[in-house]
Amino acid sequence: MTLSWLSIVRLGLVQMCLGAIVVLTTSTLNRLMVVELALPAVLPGLLVALHYGIQITRPSWGFLSDTGGHRTFWIVSGMIALALGGWGAAASVVLLETSFALGLSVAILSYALIGLGVGASGTSLLALLATATAPTRRAAAATITWLMMIFGIAMTAGVVGSLLDPYSASRLLTIVAIVGGVAVLLTLLATWRVEANVVARTEPDPMPFRExxxxxxxxxxxxxxxxxxxxxxxxxxxxxxxxxxxxxxxxxxxxxxxxxxxxxxxxxxxxxxxxxxxxxxxxxxxxxxxxxxxxxxxxxxxxxxxxxxxxxxxxxxxxxxxxxxxxxxxxxxxxxxxxxxxxxxxxxxxxxxxxxxxxxxxxxxxxxxxxxxxxxxxxxxxxxxxxxxxxxxxxxxxxxxxxxxxxxxxxxxxxxxxxxxxxxxx
Missing domain, CATH: 1.20.1250.20 (MFS general substrate transporter like domains)
Incomplete structure (x- = not known):
């Protein structure tokens, strides 16, 4: 069996959630560091580069989802890690106001966690789509999932931007926590029994990752x-x-x-x-x-x-x-x-x-x-x-x-x- 159109849209919701959390780090938190905290623009730039760099681990996550046969587990686990990293990144902005060293330390750990979460969840999601989508639907599946990601980015940026005024640390932490919580909940609902209803190919005799x-x-x-x-x-x-x-x-x-x-x-x-x-x-x-x-x-x-x-x-x-x-x-x-x-x-x-x-x-x-x-x-x-x-x-x-x-x-x-x-x- 292959993915139905409904299942493809459901998996697109996961991509939407990924974009919703990541955009907070590339837009909202970036703006707060540069404008409100008057920090050099290179600082958030390097932190975003860190989250990209951490995603060099993507082959490892893909290999784990291949050999374990439980891509849904890695999709959900990665989203949880991403949500925690997003909230930690917001907390680091608050901490930077009073302690640069502590705030920077929390930011580095949080952005690394964001990279790991995106790698685990995003790679396993794409692998599931690749193995379970009929060839005639692949172009549409890619379109649907990426359009939903863009929608998630645009919607989150707009809504969070309006809710943040007037800005306060507690308001920021609350909003980011809500976005992360909703993303995890939607991911759980979107992936429920999808993988179980399609043919999932896994490696029966897994070799070491490097091999x-x-x-x-x-x-x-x-x-x-x-x-x-x-x-x-x-x-x-x-x-x-x-x-x-x-x-x-x-x-x-x-x-x-x-x-x-x-x-x-x-x-x-x-x-x-x-x-x-x-x-x-x-x-x-x-x-x-x-x-x-x-x-x-x-x-x-x-x-x-x-x-x-x-x-x-x-x-x-x-x-x-x-x-x-x-x-x-x-x-x-x-x-x-x-x-x-x-x-x-x-x-x-x-x-x-x-x-x-x-x-x-x-x-x-x-x-x-x-x-x-x-x-x-x-x-x-x-x-x-x-x-x-x-x-x-x-x-x-x-x-x-x-x-x-x-x-x-x-x-x-x-x-x-x-x-x-x-x-x-x-």
Missing amino acids: GLAEIWAEPKARAFTLFVFLSMTAYFMQELILEPYAGLVFNFTPGQSTQLSGAQNGGVFLGMVAVGVIATGFRRGSLRAWVIAGCGGSAAALTSIALLGQAGPTAPLLPAVIALGFFNGMFAVAAIGSMMKLAGEGREAREGTRMGLWGAAQAIAAGFGGLLGAALADIARQFTADASAFGSVFLFEAALFLSAAWMARRVMASDPPLASLQPGE
Whole structure:
């Protein structure tokens, strides 16, 4: 048996909960540290990078879920760890007001726990989707789960932002505790008996983790896809820390306008994901490989436009180009996740979780590396040239990375068949 549409939506609720807790650390707590506590922006940046770095443990979590045959246990356990880490991170902000050393110590431990929780829960969730979703539903499953994650991020940021005013430490701790508690409860309800109703492949005679990981790395397609994930996600995240400063410095956007620009970009991501889900699954048009290549190529074109608009001056129409970037980013991302699900089931059986963990680790490392790389390159370039040219050169470099990723996708996913050629249940 494979996952029904209802089960896919239920598992999407878990992804929504993951996004809801993580966004507190990347937006709300980040803002409190920099503005209310007047701490250097590099501090929350390094803490977020820590949580990404800890996710190098994702292959271990995937291996455990493969060999144990209880992915639901790791999904729920990871969510509990994530909720505790999120509350600890909020507590560290409160402690930083009175004791920097104590607050920083609690923050480091909490962000490490967040990374472990995301790794355990997220990897096991994707492994379950990869093993139990029918091939014809994978693009839609990836779309549904990621759209729900974006919804969870947007909803939590908006609601928590409104409830935090007027700000107080007790209000912050209460709100974060409620968000974490609701996330754990929803995860328990969403995963209840889902795994028990589908065919779950597990390793009957588990080998040591290092041997299992080495076995996966020895598969040419898995190894090549890992490199593709790292390259494409580095390109995906390079603009994360520099797009809003670019809008402010080159186009004279106010803080409110640059925030709205970021919201418009996320709106484009949403539309791109919906487009792939509807056309690929509903109309059976195009293969996942074709959608990945189109998303990478379109992202490169949008980044080139953004770079050239900076040369045209502050009155140039930046907003449409940023929405287009979001659209093609969303198209690429959801097709890449669908491809992960497809490729996770290829090669040796009962290693889906390990493969998803390996690719999840590559994605997490690329997320931290890409953001820092983009910011560093922009800072260096600004020492030698005007802001428009400095930022533009980074966007062009990012576009080149996307084109390289498109070429690599063509090679790695060469055997990917059109979705229209697949019959239900294949």
